[in-house]
Structures are given as structure tokens and as C-alpha cells.
Amino acid sequence: MTPALPPLEHYAALAAERMTDLASRYAASAAGSGHTARWNEERYQEIRLAPRVGVDVTSVDPSVRLLGRRLPHPVLLAPTGCHRLFHPEGELASVRGAGEAGALFVVSSYTTTPTADIAAAARGPWWFQLNPAPDAGFVANVLDEAVARGAEALVVTLDTPVAGMRSGQGWDGVSLPDGLEFGVLRDLPAGLAPPADPEVIHRSALDAGLTWDRLAGLCAERELPVLVKGVLRGDDAERAVAAGAAGIIVSNHGGRNLDTLPATVDALPRVVERVAGRVPVLVDGGVRSGGDVLKALALGANAVLLGRPYLWGLAAEGAEGVRRVVTRLRVELEMAMALCGVRTTDEITDDVLWT
Numbered sequence: 001m002t003p004a005l006p007p008l009e010h011y012a013a014l015a016a017e018r019m020t021d022l023a024s025r026y027a028a029s030a031a032g033s034g035h036t037a038r039w040n041e042e043r044y045q046e047i048r049l050a051p052r053v054g055v056d057v058t059s060v061d062p063s064v065r066l067l068g069r070r071l072p073h074p075v076l077l078a079p080t081g082c083h084r085l086f087h088p089e090g091e092l093a094s095v096r097g098a099g100e101a102g103a104l105f106v107v108s109s110y111t112t113t114p115t116a117d118i119a120a121a122a123r124g125p126w127w128f129q130l131n132p133a134p135d136a137g138f139v140a141n142v143l144d145e146a147v148a149r150g151a152e153a154l155v156v157t158l159d160t161p162v163a164g165m166r167s168g169q170g171w172d173g174v175s176l177p178d179g180l181e182f183g184v185l186r187d188l189p190a191g192l193a194p195p196a197d198p199e200v201i202h203r204s205a206l207d208a209g210l211t212w213d214r215l216a217g218l219c220a221e222r223e224l225p226v227l228v229k230g231v232l233r234g235d236d237a238e239r240a241v242a243a244g245a246a247g248i249i250v251s252n253h254g255g256r257n258l259d260t261l262p263a264t265v266d267a268l269p270r271v272v273e274r275v276a277g278r279v280p281v282l283v284d285g286g287v288r289s290g291g292d293v294l295k296a297l298a299l300g301a302n303a304v305l306l307g308r309p310y311l312w313g314l315a316a317e318g319a320e321g322v323r324r325v326v327t328r329l330r331v332e333l334e335m336a337m338a339l340c341g342v343r344t345t346d347e348i349t350d351d352v353l354w355t
């Protein structure tokens, strides 16, 4: 019998049975030989915990405050594209599952559902992620639409000026099967067709000319907080804060863009140190357990984002699978907190790490 909150491996296995070959390869693909994607997970397992016993943990509260909002726990859903490849209800199932699990949902630019429909199905806060396209008018329309529909923040992905060479994907990432279309990028005036010449590295939907000055413009133009996703270096974190970013997401894109980038949990402390509390720092990549969430928070993250694991839940059981994957991690986090002798997320410091 399936337990009420199965482990993530259960969903990985179930998803593998239910996903089409295309969806499987899209979710799993990583840059190069997949070192970075593996390190993201492995490095969490190399960090040891130092539990404090004899503490009254009759009450454990995993909630966090983020950009002025109290969230029931620090597990957010990272922007990932093409949810209709994983389940017929696509992003609608994801955003419902997120809402039921109390997880903030980040809508990807590569959504296969229009932003308006996701907004209508949302039962909790959501942010919109932008892969800036070279077309300023198009980008302005996309952002205006997201803001009008209720996005509470914008996430600008800066780590993908060009696509990486992804092993195993065997798909251009934009030619969807019959019956599916992109909910936002379908309106890109230049179209999405990959260049006929395989030696051309640039793509119509990715702005290779995006600099910190332009990001500063984006931050200044909008009332909404703008988070920068894809920062690994302390000096880039400083540039993000100087440009007006309201938050930083330490990310290597799940190891999908450039192989041999460091694990994000190794990059996190440098960014945290440089930012010194001026804006929240989030991290994604390789988070696979409540213990991993605890470790990320102990290293200074304000919250984490999940990528592949919720796609397994989505592929396996739609909204309910997403809800159960997130809930499993939240329950594991509460257990890890109690077992380490911490009652609130504010009490999670590097004191819980075995150094």
C-alpha cells in the first residue's frame, strides 16, 4: 500500500513509469556529463548535523517571513517549463497542488498555460519568472500581464543568456507535441523556431545582451520586487543588490546550463556573506529532503526552491502529487528541526551544523 506521504524516490519511480520519453528526458537532462546536477544533491549529504538535545520542542513552527509575507514553510516551487508535457492539466495542477501545500509557486516564462489561467487557479501567492527576450515591447507586455493578474514578485533569470548543451534532452526545448503551445512565448513576435544553423548559439527567446544596467532599469520601472535568479558569486550578488534587486536566488539552473559549476549549497555561504542581510537569499538545486532544507537555512538561506521533485509528483498524480511531495518535505523539515532542538526557522543557524 502506498503510504500517505511517500518518499521522493517513490515519486521519481512512479513518474518514470508515467512520463512520456520526451518528458523524462526534459526533466532529467543536465549540462555536459551531469557533474553539477549530481553535486547539487551530493553536497547536501556531505554536510553533517549537530543536534542539540534536551530542548522543549513540543511546538515547532517552520514558517518564514519573505518579502513582507509570512509563508507556512520555506519550500517554494521553482520556475520550470512545459508542465503539460508532464500532466494534461499542466501548470493548473501544479499551482493547485502548490496552494494546497502552502507553497509559493513561480510561473515559468516557458509555461504551457496562459498566465491568466494560472492566476485564476492560484490559491496562494505566486511570482512570475522572466527569461528576458531581446524584444523590449514583448517583455513589457508579459510583465504588465503578470502584474495585472496578481504576481507578487518578478524573478529574472540571468544565468541563461544562451542555452547550454544538454546531454540526453535530444529536444530543442521549443517544438511542442501537437495540441500543446506556450502560454506566454507563443506571442513572441520573432517566433520560437531554433536557428536552422546548429552552430548558432543564440535563441530568439533569450536576451544575450542583458546587463546589470538593464536589470536596474527593470527594477526601477516596476513597483513589484524583482529577484535575480542564477547568482553564484559574491561580487555578482553585490551587483544585484546595487541594481535594486529585492532578493537573490543562488542557482546553477539545476545543473542544466554549464557543467562543473559548483553545487549551489557550496556557493550559498559566499552570497550570504556578501549580501549581509540586505535582501533575502534563496537557493535551489538538489534539495531533496527536509534535512536539506534545514541545512540551506543553517547556511543562511531564507527559503529554498524545488525543481525536479515536484515535476515527478505532477507526472505521477497531478495536483495531489505536487501537494504530497511538498508536504513530505515540510513534515521532514519539522522533524529535522525538532530533532536538532530548534523550534522556529529563526533559530536555525550554523549552530546546527557539525563543523
Ligand code: FNR
Residues within 6 Å of the ligand: 026, 027, 028, 040, 078, 079, 080, 081, 108, 109, 110, 129, 131, 157, 229, 251, 252, 253, 254, 255, 256, 284, 285, 286, 287, 305, 306, 307, 308, 309, 311
Ligand atoms: C528548469 N529551470 C528553469 N529555470 C528558469 O529560470 N526558467 C525555466 O523555465 C526553467 N525551466 C526548467 C525546466 C525543468 C524541466 C527543470 C528541471 C528546471 C531551473 C529551475 O528553476 C531550478 O533552478 C532547478 O530545477 C533546481 O534544481 P532541482 O531542484 O531540479 O535540482
